[in-house]
Amino acid sequence: MRPALLDPLFAEAASLPGVGPKVEKLLARVTGVAEGPPLVRDLLFHLPVSAIARQQIASLDELPQQGHVVVTGKVEHHEAPRRHSRAPYRVILDDGRGTVELIFFNIRSQWIEKILPLGATRTVSGRIDWFDYRAQIVHPEVMEPNAADKIQMVEPIYPLTEGLSSRVLGKIVRAALDRAPTLPEWITADLIAREKWPSLTEALAAMHRPQEAAALLPEAPAWRRLAFDELLASQLALGLVRRNARKTAGKARQFSGERAAKLHELLPFALTQAQQDAVTHIRKDLRSPERMLRLLQGDVGSGKTLVALNAILDVSEDGGQSALMAPTEILARQHFATIAPLAESIGLTTALFTGKDIAGRGEKLAALAAGDIDIAIGTHALFQESVAFKDLGLVIVDEQHRFGVHQRMLLSGKGSAPDLLVMTATPIPRTLVLTYFGDMEISELREKPAGRRPIDTRVASSERLSEVKERIRSAVDKGEKVYWVCPLVEESESLDVAAAEERFRDLEKMFGSRALLLHGRMKAAEKAEAMQRFRDAGGAVLVATTVIEVGVDVPDASIIVIEHAERFGLAQLHQLRGRVGRGDKPSSCLLLYKPPLSETARERLKVMRETNDGFVIAEADLKLRGEGDLLGTRQSGMPGFRLARPEFHGDLLSLARDEAKLILAREEKGGDAGREAIRCLLYLFGRDEAIRLMRSG
Numbered sequence: 001m002r003p004a005l006l007d008p009l010f011a012e013a014a015s016l017p018g019v020g021p022k023v024e025k026l027l028a029r030v031t032g033v034a035e036g037p038p039l040v041r042d043l044l045f046h047l048p049v050s051a052i053a054r055q056q057i058a059s060l061d062e063l064p065q066q067g068h069v070v071v072t073g074k075v076e077h078h079e080a081p082r083r084h085s086r087a088p089y090r091v092i093l094d095d096g097r098g099t100v101e102l103i104f105f106n107i108r109s110q111w112i113e114k115i116l117p118l119g120a121t122r123t124v125s126g127r128i129d130w131f132d133y134r135a136q137i138v139h140p141e142v143m144e145p146n147a148a149d150k151i152q153m154v155e156p157i158y159p160l161t162e163g164l165s166s167r168v169l170g171k172i173v174r175a176a177l178d179r180a181p182t183l184p185e186w187i188t189a190d191l192i193a194r195e196k197w198p199s200l201t202e203a204l205a206a207m208h209r210p211q212e213a214a215a216l217l218p219e220a221p222a223w224r225r226l227a228f229d230e231l232l233a234s235q236l237a238l239g240l241v242r243r244n245a246r247k248t249a250g251k252a253r254q255f256s257g258e259r260a261a262k263l264h265e266l267l268p269f270a271l272t273q274a275q276q277d278a279v280t281h282i283r284k285d286l287r288s289p290e291r292m293l294r295l296l297q298g299d300v301g302s303g304k305t306l307v308a309l310n311a312i313l314d315v316s317e318d319g320g321q322s323a324l325m326a327p328t329e330i331l332a333r334q335h336f337a338t339i340a341p342l343a344e345s346i347g348l349t350t351a352l353f354t355g356k357d358i359a360g361r362g363e364k365l366a367a368l369a370a371g372d373i374d375i376a377i378g379t380h381a382l383f384q385e386s387v388a389f390k391d392l393g394l395v396i397v398d399e400q401h402r403f404g405v406h407q408r409m410l411l412s413g414k415g416s417a418p419d420l421l422v423m424t425a426t427p428i429p430r431t432l433v434l435t436y437f438g439d440m441e442i443s444e445l446r447e448k449p450a451g452r453r454p455i456d457t458r459v460a461s462s463e464r465l466s467e468v469k470e471r472i473r474s475a476v477d478k479g480e481k482v483y484w485v486c487p488l489v490e491e492s493e494s495l496d497v498a499a500a501e502e503r504f505r506d507l508e509k510m511f512g513s514r515a516l517l518l519h520g521r522m523k524a525a526e527k528a529e530a531m532q533r534f535r536d537a538g539g540a541v542l543v544a545t546t547v548i549e550v551g552v553d554v555p556d557a558s559i560i561v562i563e564h565a566e567r568f569g570l571a572q573l574h575q576l577r578g579r580v581g582r583g584d585k586p587s588s589c590l591l592l593y594k595p596p597l598s599e600t601a602r603e604r605l606k607v608m609r610e611t612n613d614g615f616v617i618a619e620a621d622l623k624l625r626g627e628g629d630l631l632g633t634r635q636s637g638m639p640g641f642r643l644a645r646p647e648f649h650g651d652l653l654s655l656a657r658d659e660a661k662l663i664l665a666r667e668e669k670g671g672d673a674g675r676e677a678i679r680c681l682l683y684l685f686g687r688d689e690a691i692r693l694m695r696s697g
């Protein structure tokens, strides 16, 4: 049960004044909340990127050359524009020592006369401009003098989304701040004292109602404390999982490897050395009485699936079932399509479990519970309560580059301490592995299967679209298969995005029924059909949104065109590009961008053109992302983290790890002190699954 103390933070943002359904949607987008409605907490974790500092100016003859000011004076003069003139409405404010002109464009005179009546004293705030030695403020905020204390002397500026102004967002966030309760302190007193950190509530207030602009820099105590909290929650959860994993002994599996040997006979190629090494590591883990907690890292196309299948076969010799979980339904289907026939020729049964597959579900569930199904492949639907195994021996989680590993690591409940293999496409720099995976053992597939040729990557402006289409036509005539990726349009229609559907209709004119469409809003069956036709000889051009990003495998596809490549992050581009270059044909990737390119986007495309190495790309990604990616989603920080930023808070990671150790040691000794605080912390950062692993649940 969540501590009641946290209730105000877990209230929906919609409960705040000024948040209707429309604004709620915008809040979800701007805070990057993907699941469920945005909460008060999510708003508080939406940190400003900068601030406007206003100066209170005592006398109008002391106006600065620039900056935001707050001034008070008497309304001296109104000058309305002539009818039909484009000129602005001017109002002169005078304090006896100097004047300032207030400028309003496109405004009704009645309104101005009401808020700035002649002869009245008013306080205004805005940015000072100088024009012919006259000071001006365009569209100032106007207050009666007795309300002037409502002006924020330091106004935080938030990452925004279309349709939501900083002023509106700021108001909502401040309303959220007013709900923030005082929480028990979870950080040890020593550390707090040493770092001179404020309490959580004070830190949030410093960010959202700053007294000075410098207080909300990432290096300042408030943000550092918040980042530390987030890292601490994550390290605590990992620590709890680890402790639990160590306590529950695994099974020492016995197998000869004969089933895996059969698999290798079926394959038209030999395993790479890297694959063989990984297999050796895994076998050692499986045979040991301790639980396996292994991370299999390998760039896209490095052949992780076969390594996984090898482990599945080994475990099955000892009667153990395996579960393979994929992040998307498409990928689950694809793993199923690869694995089921191979497994079947070796005498094993495979079943697919996805959220939408209703037909035959009952029988499948029964067969799984009876042990008649050896391999269950699916999405997170696999881990619903109704899914029971007879003897789940091995859990494989294909994470690719998506994070959220914490939750997945906590799945152990289904079997008696099954071995765990997490597969990720490489782009996780070494330094981050520990952050996300804790103490897992690591196997790396650095070598690509033989015969793979590097993908020839080109960058071109979308102005050359018709040329590109002609090139694609001649490639298709030669029998090539092409992915054509468009960014998903879920945002405002007004954004100039090449919608997949539109591009599909366009390419359909050229390729007829050989053009296919695949996007996230299609039904599962339609998606499966499109993929099937693309795999068969029938399809030639698959127009897709990023649903193909993760793992889709059609070895003879050799060209990928990515429209609006400037909108994708590096990791995503690399994943997308990895869809080609899987067979032995020479492959190419064409990145189309819409000019003008931002500095960072230009740099990203350059990295893509220059290297195919997932490790290099991951490092570059981390560097580039740091720089003022003001898109305003979590993507600007460490993936999976909202507050901690690697370039500013990297040093806090080891501090958080030590602190987590300290807390866990204290907790293990049975100390109840600080327990409630730790529970609060874990809930606050969504690590509450770990709580049941605490000493007394």
Ligand code: ADP
Pocket: 269, 270, 271, 272, 275, 298, 299, 300, 301, 302, 303, 304, 305, 306, 449, 450, 551, 553, 555, 582
């Ligand atoms: P990953 O999951 O690491 O992205 P996959 O396991 O999907 O990679 O493998 C990509 C492709 O490479 C598949 O078509 C697979 O059959 C093929 N493949 C895997 N191992 C080898 C190998 N040793 N030699 C040649 N091809 C391989």
Ligand code: MG
Pocket: 304, 305, 551
């Ligand atoms: Mg794969």
